[in-house]
Every structure is written in C-alpha cells, then in structure tokens.
Amino acid sequence: MTLTNEPPSSPPSSPFSTPLDTLLDRVEKDMAEDLVPAEIFNNEDVFRAEMERIFTNTWVFVAHESEIPEAGDFVQRRIGLDPVIVTRDGKGGVNVLSNYCRHRGTQVCQTDAGNTRFFTCPYHGWTYANDGRLIGTPLRQRAYGEPLDPDLWSLKRAPKVENRKGFVFASLSADVPDLEEWLGGGGWMLDLITQLHPDGMRVAGPPERYVVNGDWKTAAENFAGDIYHLPTLHFSVQEVDMLQGVQGSCEIGRTYEFENGHTFAGHAWTKAVHPGFTLWGYPDEYKEKFDLSGLDEAQRFVVDHQPPTVGTLFPNLSYIRMFSPVPGGPPAVMTSFRQWQPVAPGKLELWNWQFVWNFQDEESARHDYVSGQYYFGSAGLFEQDDTVAWEGVARAGASPWMRKEELKFNYQQSRTSPVDSTPDPDWTGPGVHRNTGYGEHVQFNFLRQWLKAMRGEARTDAATTEGTQA
Ligand code: FES
Ligand SMILES: [Fe+2]
Secondary structure, eight states, rough: OOOTTTOOOOOOTTTTTOOHHHHHHHHHHHHHHTEEEGGSSOOOHHHHHHHIIIOOOOOOOEEEEEGGGGGEEEEEETTTTTEEEEEEOSSEEEEEEEESOTTTTTOHHHHEEEOEEEOOOOTTOOEEETTOOOEEETTTHHHHHSOOOOHHHHEEEEEEEEEETTEEEEEOOSSOOOOHHHHHHHHHHHHHHOOOTTOOESSSSSSSSEEESSSSHHHHHTTOOOGHHHHHTHHHHHHHHSSSGGGGTTTTTEEEGGGGGGGEEEEEEHHHOOOOGGGGOOHHHTTTTTOOSSSSSHHHHHHHHHEEEEEETTTTTEEEEOOOOTTTSOOEEEEEEEEEEEEETEEEEEEEEEEEEEEEEHHHHHHHHHHHHHHTTTTHHHHHHHHHHHHHHHHHHHHHHHHHHHHEEEEHHHHOOOOOOSSSTTTOSEEEESSOOOOOHHHHHHHHHHHHHTTTTOOOOOOOOEEEEE
C-alpha cells in the first residue's frame, strides 16, 4: 500500500536537544535557503523562549517622556509579559519598576496612567514610593516588629534604563550594550525622524490598544519594510483616491538594514511625486520651522529624497510616517510609533501612539492626529487591511496539517528577481542601503536577529553587520 500523505521525515536530533533546539536548527537550515518554517509564527515553545531569551535580555521601548512630564506622573507598560510602572519621581528621575508587590506579587498599580507619590498594594497594603522604595507596611508593629529593610523589599527595578532624546528604553538584563551602541544605525534613523525641530515631538495622547490574533513577529517584519504588500493588500486606499501610486511602490522603494536587526524602508518621493516633494511631503509651513543643521550629509539626502516610511527597532517598536490627507482637508503628515506587545502564541496587542511636533498648536496637532487615525488606528484603512492578513499567518503557523507538511514560508525574492537589490555601493550612511523595495532582505535582517537572540548569541555583538544579506 502507498501512503500518499506520508509526512516528511524530521531531521535527526541529539538525545539531549530539546524540541525547541531542534526547531531552531531547522529554522537555521531553512533560512540558508531563504525559507522560514511557518510554525515559528504560532508556537507555544517558541513563544515561551521569546519571552525568556529576547524580552528579558534586550532593550525594549517603554514610554516617551512626554507621557510623564511632571513629578509623580506614571504609565503602566509591558516588557514582554511583565507589567512595569514607568514613573517620574520627585527628583525628576525616570524609574522602570516591576508591577509585582514584594509581599505576594499582586499588581501594586492597577491603572494605565496617573500621578501619585506612592503606590499602595490592594491586597495587604504594602506601600511603595514612586521610585520603588518600600515605605510602609500596615500594622507594622504587630505584624513585623521592626520596619522591613527597603534595600531588601523595594519593587524590583529594570537593571538598565536610558532616555534617548525622549524615548525611554529599559532592559531586564544588565548584560547589554549601551542603548546608543545597541541602536546603532537605528538611532541614526530615529534622529532624522524625530529631531527635525529643536523642540522635538510629543505623543498626541495615550496609546490606542487593540488585540490582533497575529504573532508579534509578523507585524514587526511587515513594518521592517514589506513594501511588496502595498499594491495588493492596500489597493483600496488607491481606489478611494486617498493615496495614488501604491502600484509602483516597490520600484520607488528604498531599504535600510542596520546591525542588531533594526530595519527601515522608505520611498523615493521626489522621484515619484515631484522634485519639491521633500521631507515626507510636509507642508511648507512645517518645513520652514524645521532645522536640519544637526543632520549629517547622508541623513539630509534621506530626508530630502527617500525618507523612511516604516521601520522596526528590534524587537517590537515600529514606526510609520506618511502623508495622509483627510478628505477635503489641508495636507497632513502622520507619524505613529507602535509596539507589538506579545500576549500569547499567535496573539499580540497593538499599541499605537500618534506623535506630533511640539511646535504645533492644538488645532494643527489634532488635524495630524485625525489624519493618522484615517490610515493607522483601530478603524484605519491600512490597519484593518494589515491585521486581517496577519491573522492568516498565525492560523497557518498553528495548523496541524501544515505542521505535518513542515510548511515553509517563501522569502526567496532576492534569488530570482531580475531587479538589482544588491547593496548601494555609493551609500555613505550606516548599515546597508538598497535602491529597491524588492528582495525581502529587510524581513530577513529582522529574522536573523531573532534567531541569534533565540540562540542566546545576540548580546555581545552590537558592532557587527554580519548576518545582513549581501
Ligand atoms: S500582596 Fe501586596 S501587600 Fe500583600
Ligand atoms: Fe500594510
């Protein structure tokens, strides 16, 4: 008898290797062929390891300082699965504290944001100052006699916290490179996005949040620079006349790959629209206010001719800026930073902050905010398209049938495309730059870093571009 549905044989594994190690071996082997096993996008073992090996071992964005401008301000955030409280203490310092009471673990902060000098645990009332110090225990004389030593019983703090030009990152491991070194070219790109005006940017409100039944990596790799999906998934935006030219977007696509998996992709708007369409198409009254003197020559070239439209700072902070007309209104450019919060295998919570310039008045800021919501927001045109597609990826990743088939996703565009996607030899900025949106190199830059991090190899190699596809 012939079995037509016989599953492919699994690679041999050492008697001491775990199923996860075996899977990672398979990922490595497949990636050498520009393939990726579907199951990494929805897998219990992978998810658990991501939380332990990536999210507790690297810099993760937690807040923008404009969310906590005053002493006592706080926001509740997440690093992987762990709730943290980001506070501005009385001395102006920023603290990233674990939101687990040291008595039994209950969350001492139960709200998203506010202003307070201390947090009182709702369970038995242990109380902590907003810098994390234990300052009170109910019925202390009878319950404990001596005061508990705050050096021993304060809230756990993230071992590393850095505020880089308003963007606050924390690491749950002390054994990480400095943030500047870790971001490398990603920081260079962040500067040309957010430092166009000396007063900088602010959040336009608290982050909008919604659950997507998709894997956090799917969203991160899309925002790393999946320009190829625009003409298909987002064609409706062209149909309703909100954005023309999505059909040709790979032709005018420009990509930027940096060390440590940070990746951006933009468009050559001055070529596609008209020569004066510099700086993302910002209206002249914005351009007049910008001060570009702090940018280097390559940054000037990028902002003038092919600014980043999207990007991902590994692991889970992404960005998008594009011109986004509100029908019938004046032109606008929206800026969103978004975080793909892992919730469970194949499930993420999307956090979306709209950003505006500090020089904008309320009315102009609101206009840009509304235009941003038209495109990227829970009811935004782009957002709805994307999230439906991403949910399909997670479904395939968890499929029993596809596990049996050892389904692999195809990232092989660079192997067969006639378009030249080799690195630009004239590029003078950091990392690798390519003059096309074809090639799927950007997704691999992100996924290679993911594999390194999953293997525990990602912490000490901040200065290498090794692993970037040539
Ligand atoms: S768990 Fe917080 S006081 Fe007991
Ligand atoms: Fe999209």
